[in-house]
Amino acid sequence: MNATPRTLNRFLLGVLGLVLMGIGGGLVLISVWPAAARSWNGFAADAGEGVASALSSTALPGGSGSWIWALLALLSFLGIVLMTGWMAGQGGGRTGTLVSEYDDDGAPGRVEISGTVAEQALRTALRENPDVTAAAVSTYSVKGRTALRVRITLRQGAAPHLVAADATALVETLDTVLGHQTPVLLSLEAGRRLRFSREDRVR
Amino acid sequence: MKQADQDVTTRIVRRETHSARTGASAVAAVLGILFFAYVLLESVLQVLGEQPWLIDPPTFGHWLADLPAEVDPVILGLSGALVFLAGLLFFLPAVLPGRRARYALPNPRAAVVVEGEVLAASLARCARMQAGVTPQQVLVTVGRTLVEVQIRPTSGTPVDAEAVRAAVEDELTLTKLDPQPAVRVRVADAGVIGQ
Numbered sequence: 001m002n003a004t005p006r007t008l009n010r011f012l013l014g015v016l017g018l019v020l021m022g023i024g025g026g027l028v029l030i031s032v033w034p035a036a037a038r039s040w041n042g043f044a045a046d047a048g049e050g051v052a053s054a055l056s057s058t059a060l061p062g063g064s065g066s067w068i069w070a071l072l073a074l075l076s077f078l079g080i081v082l083m084t085g086w087m088a089g090q091g092g093g094r095t096g097t098l099v100s101e102y103d104d105d106g107a108p109g110r111v112e113i114s115g116t117v118a119e120q121a122l123r124t125a126l127r128e129n130p131d132v133t134a135a136a137v138s139t140y141s142v143k144g145r146t147a148l149r150v151r152i153t154l155r156q157g158a159a160p161h162l163v164a165a166d167a168t169a170l171v172e173t174l175d176t177v178l179g180h181q182t183p184v185l186l187s188l189e190a191g192r193r194l195r196f197s198r199e200d201r202v203r
Numbered sequence: 204m205k206q207a208d209q210d211v212t213t214r215i216v217r218r219e220t221h222s223a224r225t226g227a228s229a230v231a232a233v234l235g236i237l238f239f240a241y242v243l244l245e246s247v248l249q250v251l252g253e254q255p256w257l258i259d260p261p262t263f264g265h266w267l268a269d270l271p272a273e274v275d276p277v278i279l280g281l282s283g284a285l286v287f288l289a290g291l292l293f294f295l296p297a298v299l300p301g302r303r304a305r306y307a308l309p310n311p312r313a314a315v316v317v318e319g320e321v322l323a324a325s326l327a328r329c330a331r332m333q334a335g336v337t338p339q340q341v342l343v344t345v346g347r348t349l350v351e352v353q354i355r356p357t358s359g360t361p362v363d364a365e366a367v368r369a370a371v372e373d374e375l376t377l378t379k380l381d382p383q384p385a386v387r388v389r390v391a392d393a394g395v396i397g398q
Contacts, residue, residue: 001215004223010297013224016231017294020286027283031276044268051264069249072242079239087232090225142211150313157328157338160317161308161378168312183211184313185219190320 001140001149001185003093095141099180115139118148118174125170131158147183153191160188215314222301231293309379319345326371333370334362350384358394
């Protein structure tokens with residue numbers, strides 16, 4: 001539900017994986033297959049000459065270095081910035097405002113409803129249900145719309161469909177109160193115990 | 204519900220039942236930052252005409268170009284295989300679906316997602332009521348296509364497996380899971396004493 005760029009994650013992971021697999025596969029290939037090693041040596045010698053001539057032809061006036069190194073430094077700095085941006089882009093997507101509407105009814109100004117209105121109303125109402133041990137509500141922005149995420153921790157052995165029906169009724173009441181429908185996620189969870197391993201489905 | 208809300212709800216359900224690959228991405232980003240930082244350092248040293256930190260780029264280039272030459276092929280092959288495996292560790296999360304143990308329940312208003320553990324707990328409670336055993340004697344495993352109920356009966360008190368299966372199936376039908384998993388009940392041969 002958060003704003004993690006999933007397609008980008010998968011694409012970049014796939015690219016990194018393919019690059020590493022290519023390097024590793026190449027190393028294995030040239031270590032076990034002499035013909036591959038010979039063709040690699042031939043190719044690398046040509047490539048090395050190309051790089052050397054490129055370096056000498058782009059030498060900085062007055063210095064021994066080539067400006068290719070400066071370009072490489074710039075590109076890797078850019079790479080660091082992009083990688084940091086990628087890491088910072090994980091998660092997020094929380095907002096504070098649930099509704100912000102301009103209703104052309106003659107009165108000036110916009111109507112804004114804070115997310116905490118829905119959060120506190122739903123949390124208090126859900127606490128009445130004996131099958132619910134804890135409830136947490138937060139507001140997210142999904143595809144330019146605001147959505148509510150309701151995390152409900154159930155008592156051990158409670159029937160999820162009954163709690164879901166109860167929570168749905170509460171959400172519909174909230175719709176009436178606010179006069180506005182937002183997408184809602186009801187996430188029914190087992191209690192947060194200490195868990196380091198993968199999600200288990202056994203109980 | 205409006206069409207736009209319906210679309211958002213469908214999207215939320217898909218995102219909640221599949222992994223976002225955040226962990227692998229963070230590791231990959233850190234590796235990328237380290238790699239670029241090293242390249243940045245060495246190329247700046249080259250620009251300034253200073254001594255290289257770890258290895259002189261031309262020397263490294265030559266070493267790379269006639270690679271199998273002076274290196275033990277076993278070590279080279281093994282390190283190649285390790286690099287390949289590391290690549291696989293990043294490639295597989297990129298292509299596998301990454302389903303989480305969460306199930307979507309159909310609902311007219313909201314996106315409803317249940318953790319498999321919650322579902323298993325409710326089915327276990329149902330099976331235990333029907334069989335008349337304690338919570339420790341029932342183990343329920345919920346899968347995408349199969350719900351497996353294992354019961355160790357109390358010694359001397361038989362458990363009707365068919366009745367338990369019917370009860371669990373009824374409870375499962377009420378959740379309206381789609382696709383509905385099959386239910387299998389296994390009653391252990393050996394009973395437990397003193398429950």
